[in-house]
Amino acid sequence: MALHPTLARVTDRIRARSQEVRGAYLDRIRAAGDAGPARGHLACGNQAHAYAAMGVDKEALAAGRVPNIGIVTAYNDMLSAHQPYEHYPELIRRIARESGATAQVAGGVPAMCDGVTQGQAGMELSLFSRDVIALAAGVAMSHNTFDSSIYLGVCDKIVPGLVMAAASFGHIPAVFLPAGPMTSGLANDEKGKVRQKFATGEVGREALMAAEMAAYHGPGTCTFYGTANTNQMLMEFMGLHLPGSSFVNPNTPLRDALTVAGTRRAAEITALGNDYRPAGEILDERAFVNGIVGLMATGGSTNLVLHLPAMARAAGIILDLEDFDTISDVVPLMAKVYPNGLADVNHFHAAGGLGYMIGQLLRAGLLHEDARTIAGDGMEHYTREPKLIDGELVWTEGATESLNDKILRPASAGFSANGGLKQLTGNLGRGVIKISAVAPERHVIEAPARVFHDQNDVRAAFKRGEFTSDTIVVVRFQGPRACGMPELHSLTPTLSVLQERGLRVALVTDGRMSGASGKVPAAIHVSPEAADGGPLAKIQDGDILRLDAVSGELSCLTPGFEARPAVVADLSAHQTGIGRDLFAAFRAHVGPSTMGAAVVV
Incomplete structure (x- = not known):
């Protein structure tokens, strides 16, 4: 062919x-x-x-x-x-x-x-x-x-x-x-349900630990x-x-x-x-x-x-x-x-x-x-x-026919016509979104921003009951120059619960969301990152953001936002402890995420 x-x-x-x-x-x-x-x-x-x-x-x-x-x-x-x-x-x-x-x-x-x-x-x-x-x-x-x-x-x-x-x-x-x-151990979806129940307080740590150990066994x-x-x-x-x-x-x-x-x-x-x-x-x-x-x-x-x-x-x-x-x-x-x-x-x-x-x-x-x-x-x-x-x-x-079309399908009749990865561009920079597990009705989210500098603060706000309406959660200063670009996978249960409550939610971040990113729309790897004065550093709570995985748009719709000075975060807490002090040179010289966030090439 x-x-x-x-x-x-x-x-x-x-x-x-x-x-x-x-x-x-x-x-x-x-x-x-x-x-x-x-x-x-x-x-x-x-x-x-x-x-x-x-x-x-x-x-x-x-x-x-x-x-x-x-x-x-x-x-x-x-x-x-x-x-x-x-x-x-x-x-x-x-x-x-x-x-x-x-x-x-x-x-x-x-x-x-x-x-x-x-x-x-x-x-x-x-x-x-x-x-x-x-x-x-x-x-x-x-x-x-x-x-x-x-x-x-x-x-x-x-x-x-x-x-x-x-x-x-x-x-x-x-x-x-x-x-x-x-x-195979405990089914991944069953493990995920226990994680969400733990996030809402429905089960305790003992049940969570049992589920995790049954999955990773x-x-x-x-x-x-x-x-x-x-x-x-x-x-x-x-x-x-x-x-x-x-x-x-x-x-x-x-x-x-x-x-x-x-x-x-x-x-x-x-x-x-x-x-x-x-x-x-x-x-x-x-x-x-x-x-x-x-x-x-x-x-x-x-x-x-x-x-x-x-x-x-x-x-x-x-x-x-x-x-x-x-x-x-x-x-x-x-x-x-x-x-x-x-x-x-x-x-x-x-x-x-x-x-x-x-x-x-x-x-x-x-x-x-x-x-x-x-x-x-x-x-x-x-x-x-x-x-x-x-x-x-x-x-x-090898196999010439799928033995289970709920798992594996021919190229002529896939689960979707495309691979589900979309480049995002707009006045917030460049990023990507994976939508292969995101329901089509959630491919476009337009909502007020809620801005955080730490994923733990997102979970704390959730526990205080502060998310009661449609929200695009912005977690910035998570890029490679800021703190090594950590995965924010631990936010998945929290955001999933909000989505299941009927809210339209999304995540926008200059960090990563990992291979386990799933059903919540997430604009990730946004570059330039906030620590480089990128547009994410200019967003304020309440700004209207648009994440459109159909057209590939990632924008702030609030007039005049580009004219604001970029916020400068105190990142000192991320520079020492658990070996982080050894990587100061890496943070200083790492390239942008659009080029692989590499240090050595």
């Missing part, structure tokens, strides 16, 4: 916009690749330090004739999604050895859990942790003794940070190995379709996972077999063989367009509107909000996974999952079929499904 003309136009636009920086990037990584295996340029003393503790692999490493795989791991056992990684390096080293290669843990990177820090001071480090991860992975790979790389990471900022590092070392092949989602990724699972989808759509590997549960024979296969593939695609696949050439404009298509088709996390531009810039590619908006207009929403529906990712995977979706999108001309991937040339590889047959891993034809 020929590529859809809109996707062709967007791809050409990205290619033209990026020509200079992408050209310089490719020259740089090709020069590094042409220099040959890095170990050959190291002195014997350098190499001896690197191999001293490698036991049975020392001789092969010293000879320098077999591929050496660098493992960068985000393992810790506080993240349920990352706990399975504890034993991956041991397995990877053994399989590499059996495959005529070697493998070493090059280094570890931090991995924080946004689920732990939601509504807490630690959330102000969350977005910046992405750039820290990129830096830490860069340090790990800087030993320059690796012919290939394996990246172990799943969750919110970890995968984007690792991709940024893989792009920086773009002459080296990169394989991303997932750990998989936890098995074992190893693996949280099962709702938030940023972590959106990351896993992206790695498949962008060709950095093995086909069909994203949503296989941890600690299963199939999961282990995919880890084995990923290790073997990492050894096969180095410059020492005849199928060299450097990461920087896989991460081209086609891969990023395919990733955006996947984001829209699945109704994925709004956080990726920040992360994809940052990842792309690390590979010399410049994305803009207009690219997301234009692609969203032509890509149907094919999946309903919580918070956009009742199903979780295990149900989605069972219904046909990514293989079915990719096949449908290819037939509709909505993917670059010819994109390079670690599995081979062409996205057709990703329509196949991994299975263990008589103990052997094989890829068979």
Whole structure:
């Protein structure tokens, strides 16, 4: 099927916009690749330090004739999604050895859990942790003794940070190995109901804790379709996972077999063989367009509107909000996974999952079929499904029909005709809104503003009974320069209760709302942010605001508001404690959200 003309136009636009920086990037990584295996340029003393503790692999490493795989791991056992990684390096080293290669843990990177820090001071480090991860992975790979790389990471900022590092070392092949989602626990909608009852005082903390523990109950990724699972989808759509590997549960024979296969593939695609696949050439404009298509088709996390531009810039590619908006207009929403529906990712995977979706999108001309991937040339590889047959891993034809059309539908009959992500512009700046879970009658909200500088103050006003009429809640000074751009997901139960009481409510913020943003309209990532004197800093209580997700408008309708001086907030409380003092340089130098809120690129 020929590529859809809109996707062709967007791809050409990205290619033209990026020509200079992408050209310089490719020259740089090709020069590094042409220099040959890095170990050959190291002195014997350098190499001896690197191999001293490698036991049975020392001789092969010293000879320098077999591929050496660098493992960068985000393992810790506080993240349920990352706990399975504890034993991956041991397995990877053994399989590499059996495959005529070697493998070493090059280094570890931090991995924080946004689920732990939601509504807490630690959330102000969350977005910046992405750039820290990129830096830490860069340090790990800087030993320059690796012919290939394996990246172990799943969750919110970890995968984007690792991709940024893989792009920086773009002459080296990169394989991303997932750990998989936890098995299904308490249904996400049931958990959400308990959260709302707790917000209104109908149940106590004991009931809330029981519900949360029943939902988050074992190893693996949280099962709702938030940023972590959106990351896993992206790695498949962008060709950095093995086909069909994203949503296989941890600690299963199939999961282990995919880890084995990923290790073997990492050894096969180095410059020492005849199928060299450097990461920087896989991460081209086609891969990023395919990733955006996947984001829209699945109704994925709004956080990726920040992360994809940052990842792309690390590979010399410049994305803009207009690219997301234009692609969203032509890509149907094919999946309903919580918070956009009742199903979780295990149900989605069972219904046909990514293989079915990719096949449908290819037939509709909505993917670059010819994109390079670690599995081979062409996205057709990703329509196949991994299975263990008589103990052997094989890829068979994937689902050609949805097994549950309440969860997964064909591209020709999606849940909506577009991906549900809209760019917003107007006299309040630029932002985005995700409307895939927002009822159509709430796509346009016009109401008086109520202005806050702290999400805790919103909840306090709610408990005092101050929201009694239609309101657009403005939570400003939440951008990257102000306090690291925390997610405001903890406001979801409060705003949902107001909406269910019959009020027309919305959120406008220069902060984030995360992959769990749902049925309340939320204009997020508004830029310029208030801390830079952006228009949000001029809004006053009672100003009439208009959020129009149909036309893409975000405006203040109160005459003369632009002439007001910008409010300057006291942000001193956000600058120290819980590690925040260590990130002063990040807050001072971070770029705008429209460019990915990045520090290191």
